Amino acid sequence: MTDLLALVVQQSVNGVYLGCLYVMVALGLTLIYGVLNQINFAHADFVTVGAFAALFTATRFATKVLGLPDTGAYLLSMVAALGAGALLGLAVNAAVFAPLRRGDELRPLIATIGVSVLIENGQLALFGPIPYQFDSPFSRETIRIGRIFFSAQSVLVVAVSAAAIAALYAFMRFTFLGKALRAVAQDRETAGLMGINPNLVIALTIIIASALAGMAGALLGPVVVLTPFTGASLIVKAFAIVIIGGFGNVQGTIIAGILVGIIEAFTVQYLGSGLIDLVVFVLLLVMLVLRPTGLIAERKEENV
Amino acid sequence: MSKSFGGVRAVQNVSIEVPENSIYALIGPNGAGKSTLLNLLSGIYQPDAGSLYLENKPLIGLPAHRRVRLGIARTFQKIRLFKQLTLLENVLAGFHIHQDAPFWKSLFYGDTGRFRDEARELLEFVGLADHAGERAGALPYGQQRMLEIARALATRPRLFMLDEPAAGLNAAEVEFLLKRLEQIGGRGVTVVVVEHNMDLVMNVAQRVFVMDHGEPLFEGTPREVQANPAVIEAYLGGEFQ
Amino acid sequence: MAALPWLITTPYWRGILVLCAMNVLLALSLNLVLGYTGQLNLGQSAFFGIGAYVSTILVKTYGWNFWLASLAAVGAAGLLGLALAAFAVRLRGHYLAIASLGFAVITYQVLINWENVTQGVRGIYGILPPVGSTTALFYLVAGIAVLVYVLLDNLVRSPIGDTLRAIREDEISAASLGINGAIWKAFAFGLGAAIAGLAGCFYPGFVGTLVPDAFNIVESFTMMAMVIVGGMGTMIGPVIGAVVLTFLPELLRGFGELRLMIYGLALMLVVLFMPGGMVQAWNTLRKRLA
Numbered sequence: 001m002t003d004l005l006a007l008v009v010q011q012s013v014n015g016v017y018l019g020c021l022y023v024m025v026a027l028g029l030t031l032i033y034g035v036l037n038q039i040n041f042a043h044a045d046f047v048t049v050g051a052f053a054a055l056f057t058a059t060r061f062a063t064k065v066l067g068l069p070d071t072g073a074y075l076l077s078m079v080a081a082l083g084a085g086a087l088l089g090l091a092v093n094a095a096v097f098a099p100l101r102r103g104d105e106l107r108p109l110i111a112t113i114g115v116s117v118l119i120e121n122g123q124l125a126l127f128g129p130i131p132y133q134f135d136s137p138f139s140r141e142t143i144r145i146g147r148i149f150f151s152a153q154s155v156l157v158v159a160v161s162a163a164a165i166a167a168l169y170a171f172m173r174f175t176f177l178g179k180a181l182r183a184v185a186q187d188r189e190t191a192g193l194m195g196i197n198p199n200l201v202i203a204l205t206i207i208i209a210s211a212l213a214g215m216a217g218a219l220l221g222p223v224v225v226l227t228p229f230t231g232a233s234l235i236v237k238a239f240a241i242v243i244i245g246g247f248g249n250v251q252g253t254i255i256a257g258i259l260v261g262i263i264e265a266f267t268v269q270y271l272g273s274g275l276i277d278l279v280v281f282v283l284l285l286v287m288l289v290l291r292p293t294g295l296i297a298e299r300k301e302e303n304v
Numbered sequence: 305m306s307k308s309f310g311g312v313r314a315v316q317n318v319s320i321e322v323p324e325n326s327i328y329a330l331i332g333p334n335g336a337g338k339s340t341l342l343n344l345l346s347g348i349y350q351p352d353a354g355s356l357y358l359e360n361k362p363l364i365g366l367p368a369h370r371r372v373r374l375g376i377a378r379t380f381q382k383i384r385l386f387k388q389l390t391l392l393e394n395v396l397a398g399f400h401i402h403q404d405a406p407f408w409k410s411l412f413y414g415d416t417g418r419f420r421d422e423a424r425e426l427l428e429f430v431g432l433a434d435h436a437g438e439r440a441g442a443l444p445y446g447q448q449r450m451l452e453i454a455r456a457l458a459t460r461p462r463l464f465m466l467d468e469p470a471a472g473l474n475a476a477e478v479e480f481l482l483k484r485l486e487q488i489g490g491r492g493v494t495v496v497v498v499e500h501n502m503d504l505v506m507n508v509a510q511r512v513f514v515m516d517h518g519e520p521l522f523e524g525t526p527r528e529v530q531a532n533p534a535v536i537e538a539y540l541g542g543e544f545q
Numbered sequence: 546m547a548a549l550p551w552l553i554t555t556p557y558w559r560g561i562l563v564l565c566a567m568n569v570l571l572a573l574s575l576n577l578v579l580g581y582t583g584q585l586n587l588g589q590s591a592f593f594g595i596g597a598y599v600s601t602i603l604v605k606t607y608g609w610n611f612w613l614a615s616l617a618a619v620g621a622a623g624l625l626g627l628a629l630a631a632f633a634v635r636l637r638g639h640y641l642a643i644a645s646l647g648f649a650v651i652t653y654q655v656l657i658n659w660e661n662v663t664q665g666v667r668g669i670y671g672i673l674p675p676v677g678s679t680t681a682l683f684y685l686v687a688g689i690a691v692l693v694y695v696l697l698d699n700l701v702r703s704p705i706g707d708t709l710r711a712i713r714e715d716e717i718s719a720a721s722l723g724i725n726g727a728i729w730k731a732f733a734f735g736l737g738a739a740i741a742g743l744a745g746c747f748y749p750g751f752v753g754t755l756v757p758d759a760f761n762i763v764e765s766f767t768m769m770a771m772v773i774v775g776g777m778g779t780m781i782g783p784v785i786g787a788v789v790l791t792f793l794p795e796l797l798r799g800f801g802e803l804r805l806m807i808y809g810l811a812l813m814l815v816v817l818f819m820p821g822g823m824v825q826a827w828n829t830l831r832k833r834l835a
Contacts, residue, residue, distance in 0.1 A: 117763070
């Protein structure tokens, strides 16, 4: 394998696995938008909360209190992160989205900005600004195929995200609740007339989306620099992904997520990690200028 | 003109000529393309094909806000008022194209109250003068419709187009609206009314243009339209009296 | 207000007064775009930063006079505001919010990475304020804030204000009245950006050093909190919001760290329960008492 080819494949592999992480984060965002037409600005902060929950569960609770081995501890911490995300979703829905259901459509966005600031600085007060070291038993192991290296963590990430996406897909296609979700996403009023309780479905969607975010945090913790403000840079990428893929468009989000991951991998390789945010957001602005509704979504003319 | 939306031919090869200084009605069953045509005339949509002139001035390519300066005004099917503003403020906003005070005057003197009196007159005209200081969003539906008319009149149009103004109005309100439209027409303004309600059209319009399925169907006086078999068929079971 | 610097003798609190005056300017600038023109602009921190950096670099690296440098900085900020307006013309609501956020992030990243010019995260040191004492600086900035307030107040009472609010309420029917949304949005964004840039000119001199982190997107949220908590779409609202949110965290002394938490919480609560902010609260109170 030539050097260049090896490099390209390596970065592509990195990109795919990063992308899967981002997909898990962005998926929740797009689900919430699909069903509610709202953006949860605090979504990436749910990820951070999930990461911290996982960290403390794995390092303090599971190993010290329960005496579990590292692997078990880590898996338990993923569950904890999922739970933390779900709880946050429940709380934010009850506090922000449900009360503001009828009203100016931008108020919830502003309110969730407030939630985001609150969560980030609450974590700052609790955990301090210094980055936390989160080692999962998988992040230390490296696997090698030919000249390509990747960590066991990345395999786990891809596996879990693929499983999550498959589960989500099955859920939406085959369960009643999933179909109800799609119905509400398409036309809330009509769904209501058909006996579906939209508020319940919306609440459930938010909880699922937030749980996904939380779990993404458990997977992400060992990979990124973990500080209370990790969410701030993450939300940037999540927005880029959702816009490129199209708000509310699940398939688009998946493709866009992988794309952004790959772009990031190559940016880090050739331009250095400091410029990632810049590149991603320039891409975002370009997308917004060219095709605000996403690569795949269709345009809708405003009904006058 | 022709206009399609993603495969749906909303308006196809419609040729329409509105005589100046008349009250002209545009009718047709639901989905006939009347609103789309109005949007094409007012500049919200640009046609896929065709041409458009106001007294020999071409309008194609001209965006909506520019057409207002040529004297075209309109109201909307779904009332679009400035809900948080008062009635007076709504109408004052309508004088935008007549505001020619230099920027520094706005910066140093603020409100000159220039069109205030004329705004009040317009409110008087639609019977809302007593509510001038109230929030527009608080008005009952019928009065909102009249406010929208007053606001559009503030632009001092020569061509005034209304999109289903009578929708949602009770009989008394329709009566009031009709009288006002006649008065507006009497002042030399060309009025085009898109309407579903045949009563309105018959009593007020001088000529009627009928559309169906995006295509022109018939054009003539109200009498002629009422008697035309193709029109009757298109409206099969509709509100023909 | 003129007497304040005499009443308050601690240098620390005098400094807070200067900061308050700056925040008032920033809140007024955002309110023009957000409150009066209805554009969800999350990128105001970019203009604050441009004002700070352009003026400082012109003075320190090129030896310009402070006032000329500030003029140039305000112009630069205004131009950047027009650039953002180009996005606002095509985008609404959520999309604009994200685009403006992107704008702010990109500007921030440029400030960090363009080290040759901005010194990046190392920062620029030894910046002198245009006037000697903190008290004098307060009078300067507060005086400018008062002037801007009066001019903006005139502006929103004039037909221009009617036009901007029409765009806020319903852009389509505004167009049907002859209002060119694009031009007026450009006006609002440009002017708002220029005012934020103006505030930025005084910031580095006040603090003494200049680092990009002071112009993080959190600043945008802070400004937004001030505008909304005070009362969006009124003139006095942003002033109240700026004063309250500058002093409140300081007064709750032990909780200085929690300043941002307070902003976040205040923003949430106001949006949920009193969207018109403190101005609305005040009006409701007056009606109840009458």
